[in-house]
Amino acid sequence: MDFLVENGAALLFYLFAAIAVIGALGVVTLRNPMYGAISLLMTFLAVAALFLLRHAEFVGIVQIFVYGGGIMVLFLFVIMLVNLHRLRDVRLFGGQAPAVAVLATLLFVVFGWVFVQARFGPPNPDPRVLDTVGMERLGNSQAVSWALFTQNLLPFEIASIFLLVAMIGAVVLGRRQ
Amino acid sequence: MLEITTNHYLVLSALLFTIGLFGIASRKNMITVLMSIELVLNSVNLNLVAFSYQLSDLTGQVFAIFTITVAAGEAAVGLGILIAVFRLRETTALDRSAELKG
Numbered sequence: 589m590d591f592l593v594e595n596g597a598a599l600l601f602y603l604f605a606a607i608a609v610i611g612a613l614g615v616v617t618l619r620n621p622m623y624g625a626i627s628l629l630m631t632f633l634a635v636a637a638l639f640l641l642r643h644a645e646f647v648g649i650v651q652i653f654v655y656g657g658g659i660m661v662l663f664l665f666v667i668m669l670v671n672l673h674r675l676r677d678v679r680l681f682g683g684q685a686p687a688v689a690v691l692a693t694l695l696f697v698v699f700g701w702v703f704v705q706a707r708f709g710p711p712n713p714d715p716r717v718l719d720t721v722g723m724e725r726l727g728n729s730q731a732v733s734w735a736l737f738t739q740n741l742l743p744f745e746i747a748s749i750f751l752l753v754a755m756i757g758a759v760v761l762g763r764r765q
Numbered sequence: 766m767l768e769i770t771t772n773h774y775l776v777l778s779a780l781l782f783t784i785g786l787f788g789i790a791s792r793k794n795m796i797t798v799l800m801s802i803e804l805v806l807n808s809v810n811l812n813l814v815a816f817s818y819q820l821s822d823l824t825g826q827v828f829a830i831f832t833i834t835v836a837a838g839e840a841a842v843g844l845g846i847l848i849a850v851f852r853l854r855e856t857t858a859l860d861r862s863a864e865l866k867g
Contacts (some may be wrong), residue, residue, distance in 0.1 A: 754838030
């Protein structure tokens with residue numbers, strides 16, 4: 589029991605990391621895209637939990653809203669729109685799959701080697717910066733909003749124009765000719 | 766006491782990234798390829814948040830929100846293209862739409 593309490597954060601990390609990896613493997617290996625989408629939802633939620641464990645509460649909630657809510661509904665709609673019976677006789681992997689698997693494994697070994705070797709030292713002594721506005725500790729959402737609307741106002745406005753363009757583009761693409 | 770360092774997050778995100786990359790390059794179904802792209806973008810977000818914590822700097826979290834925005838737009842346009850292609854060819858298999866292949 590003491591072990592569980594003492595290492596709670598670490599055990600939660602391993603739990604959610606395992607869920608995320610299993611979900612990701614499901615996305616790339618399951619034949620039915622519907623199961624793949626549910627598996628992807630599992631990964632999204634696990635990654636949101638991993639964000640929470642790193643003091644990114646606002647990003648975690650946005651992840652659940654936007655990915656778990658918006659993007660997932662979009663995927664499920666499209667999967668239901670296209671006729672799934674036609675997918676059954678489609679080959680799962682292309683001919684290049686074994687080569688891609690080898691290359692991806694190699695890439696992971698290289699990444700992993702570098703990342704395991706890297707030494708960052710302990711995290712910055714004061715992680716409270718992540719929820720402080722000025723001198724006051726108000727919470728992560730307020731701190732992120734403050735950073736978003738002061739230092740990053742121009743990128744924020746560009747993002748809104750980008751969303752408008754994407755919306756118009758999607759409507760035009762989906763229209764019947 | 767077990768401790769989770771930034772390295773743990775980096776290795777996990779590398780694993781998700783390579784799984785997503787494998788999905789993008791090997792699957793034949795367009796919907797699955799789009800879902801794999803979401804996986805890759807998500808693994809990048811994991812890195813940004815991990816470094817935001819490591820450096821006590823909010824910029825990483827703000828950047829993660831921009832990445833989520835771009836991912837949402839990309840999903841909408843990608844699925845729009847998928848619907849258009851499906852109307853034209855009655856299939857979502859990628860190798861059936863290879864006119865631009867050199």
